[in-house]
Amino acid sequence: MLHVAVVGSGPSGCYTAQSLVQLDHEVHVDVLDRLPCPYGLVRYGVAPDHEKIKSLQGALCTVLEHERVRFLGGVTVGPGGVAAARLRELYHAVVYCVGAAADRRLGIPGEDLPGSWSATEFVSWYSAHPDAVDGGFLRGARAAVVIGMGNVALDVARMLVRGVAELSGTDMPQAALDTLAAGRVADVHLVGRRGPSQARFTTKEVRELGALPDTAVLVDPAEAALDPAFRDPSGLPGPLRRNVEVLRAWAGRPPHDAPRRIHPRFFLRPVELTADGAGHVSAVRFERTAPDGHGGVTGTGRYEEIEAQLVLRSVGYRGVALEGLPFDAASGTVPHRAGRVLRAGAAAPGEYVAGWIKRGPTGVIGTNRPCAKETVTSLLADATALAERDVPADPLEGLRAEGVDPVEWAGWRAIERAEAELGASLGRHVAKLPDWDALRAAARRAAT
Ligand SMILES: Cc1cc2nc3c(=O)[nH]c(=O)nc-3n(C[C@H](O)[C@H](O)[C@H](O)COP(=O)(O)OP(=O)(O)OC[C@H]3O[C@@H](n4cnc5c(N)ncnc54)[C@H](O)[C@@H]3O)c2cc1C
Structure with a gap:
């Protein structure tokens, strides 16, 4: 045996x-x-x-x-x-x-400025990972830049614009819920260095952005069309073609506004994060890229800045x-x-x-x-x-x-019960315990 x-x-x-x-x-x-x-x-x-x-x-x-x-x-x-x-x-x-x-790094100046976080840090915080730190992520932020075009980038963008009514039914820890509910982020720029046909997200996840309450998804047709496959996606494999079709539908809409806006942006490579007078991140500087004809991109030597008081880097795990x-x-x-x-x-x-x-x-x-x-x-x-x-x-x-x-199975079950009790006391279904002490104390209850 x-x-x-x-x-x-x-x-x-x-x-x-x-x-x-x-x-x-x-x-x-x-x-x-x-x-x-x-x-x-x-x-x-x-x-x-x-x-x-x-x-x-x-x-x-x-x-x-x-x-x-x-x-x-x-x-x-x-x-x-x-x-x-x-x-x-x-x-x-x-x-x-x-x-x-562990998260991958961008390797550019300003990456570690206050207000710049890896998506991992942000996800760990709203998921109540006991090692997470409450970095004051949303403090004063009106605009956020999310660097990356994968499903995790979409997750964090979505969490920034969701309201309390949609989040209180989740198991999110109460402190994160309170912070996100009080957040004032109105614009989320979701930025990729390549084109719409090369984004790594899946169609179901990107389509979900269009169904978020009080949120407009704004795609600049001219920028997206720098990708030849955006103009004619018929030659793309099915999953990529469907992504492009979702983005094309947004790009074709007449201009409209909403209290919160998500801006998918393409062909922009981050080169530097810049700070305000207090040393806090205030903008991301990008170089405009262009397709190199071999599935990659090349720099064009033209630069632009997107203002943001919060930057979340979502460029992969390792x-x-x-x-x-x-x-x-x-x-x-x-x-x-x-x-x-x-x-x-x-x-x-x-x-x-x-x-x-x-x-x-x-x-x-x-x-x-x-x-x-x-x-x-x-x-x-x-x-x-x-x-x-x-x-x-x-x-x-x-x-x-x-x-x-x-902590054996009974200890874990005791943690689950404690999270249900905490949720009930807050008028919610379940609220996760966010720190080691609370988890250990709950697990010990199983032993006594
Ligand atoms: C933010 C995020 C969102 C995702 N969302 C989705 C989604 O919606 N749908 C989907 O299909 N996939 C999603 N994925 C992908 C999915 O989570 C992964 O495919 C899957 O979790 C990988 O499983 P794993 O067991 O290899 O690693 P993990 O899930 O990371 O599990 C590793 C475990 O090992 C433990 N561990 C690590 N080091 C040690 C050690 N030294 N000693 C003891 N224990 C240790 C950790 O605590 C952890 O519990 C997401 C991934 C991320 C990062």
């Missing part, structure tokens, strides 16, 4: 555990997470107003409640927690599903090296072959990866399911050799000997 540790309880960790118990009728799986709460970015990334996607937590919950799966929250693997090498001694196999939580595991800094992933971790080019028996740390930060939640299955297939092909290793009967004792005191 194999005892497997899965590190990370996001989609890839849960799908790995699910595949393991489905394909091997004896295996026992411990799903470890540094947070006391499961589900990774489904809880701490997916936008709160995307309730249907959030409800995937129900399916992941069923996995973690399986009789041969055990959730162990509050267990960090790496510095300050359990070393990867020690974990390896406690289990027959370890599958790393730790995601890719994985972080985990002490004790090989890492390819260029791709931000752990080198692997069909999920088996490669050390000096050779498969390291007993160590596996799945999800974003395996393939990079791409795809939707469902993409992690076949990814996890591939890894589990490799692991189970190695099972005979893995089972020969001597490991403790219950690795939990070994973990405790390392000084960790895991």
Whole structure:
């Protein structure tokens, strides 16, 4: 009988555990997470107003409640927690599903000015991630620039213009709800360095912008038409063509106004963030780009500024090296072959990866399911050799000997109850607990 540790309880960790118990009728799986709460970015990334996607937590919950799966929250693997090498001694196999939580940087002057944030920081704050800081994101901001043209850029743009009536039904923490409700951001500029046919968002998500109450989406037809495929999208693959059709419909509308406005902007490459007299970001300077004929863009030497008191950078995620595991800094992933971790080019028996740390930060939640299955297939092909290793009967004792005191499933359930109670006390359905102390206190209630 194999005892497997899965590190990370996001989609890839849960799908790995699910595949393991489905394909091997004896295996026992411990799903470890540094947070006391499961589900990774489904809880701490997916936008709160995307309730249907959030409800995937129900399916992941069923996995973690399986009789041969055990959730162990509050267990960090790496510095300050359990070393990867020690974990390896406690289990027959370890599958790393730790995601890719760091944000990519623009690498331009002014990027770190007050008022300039990564989308990750903003998302973590409104999602109540316990490591998030309340940066006073909206303080005095009337205009925001969101740099990037992916779904996360759309998420943050949407959150900036949504009103309290739409947000109070979500599980957003109360402080973020109050701040967003009181926000005065009227203009959100969503800026990409390439054209409409190269935007990375999906049609469903971009179309949603057009349905936001009291919000106009304003597309400049002349700017969008710098992209030849905007004028004639018929040759584009279906998903890209549909994106362009949505943008063309907005571009063709007669000018209209609304209390809040979203401005998708194209062919603008950020070159510098500039500050006001107090040192706070006040504008983003862009270079106008043009298609280079090979799917990329080239600078034109013409510049323009967009005024903004809030800048959110959403130009992608990247994985972080985990002490004790090989890492390819260029791709931000752990080198692997069909999920088996490669050390000096050779498969390291007993160590596996799945999800974003395996393939990079791409795809939707469902993409992690076949990814996890591939890894589990490799692991189970190695099972005979893995089972020969001597490991403790219950690795939990070994973990405790390392000084960790895991939050088990009952603790997580107690957190959920506390969030429902807090929500009820605020006249809401659920309000997330936003800090470590509150989460730990709620989890302790399960123990007493
Ligand atoms: C802002 C945002 C919004 C998104 N919205 C959508 C959406 O609407 N629809 C959609 O289909 N996809 C969406 N995605 C993509 C989706 O969230 C990812 O495909 C998915 O979460 C990747 O799963 P994962 O398990 O690899 O990583 P994650 O979900 O990031 O899970 C990793 C887990 O590992 C834990 N962990 C990390 N390091 C350690 C450690 N050292 N020790 C212990 N535990 C550790 C983390 O706490 C976390 O729980 C979104 C992504 C982002 C960033």
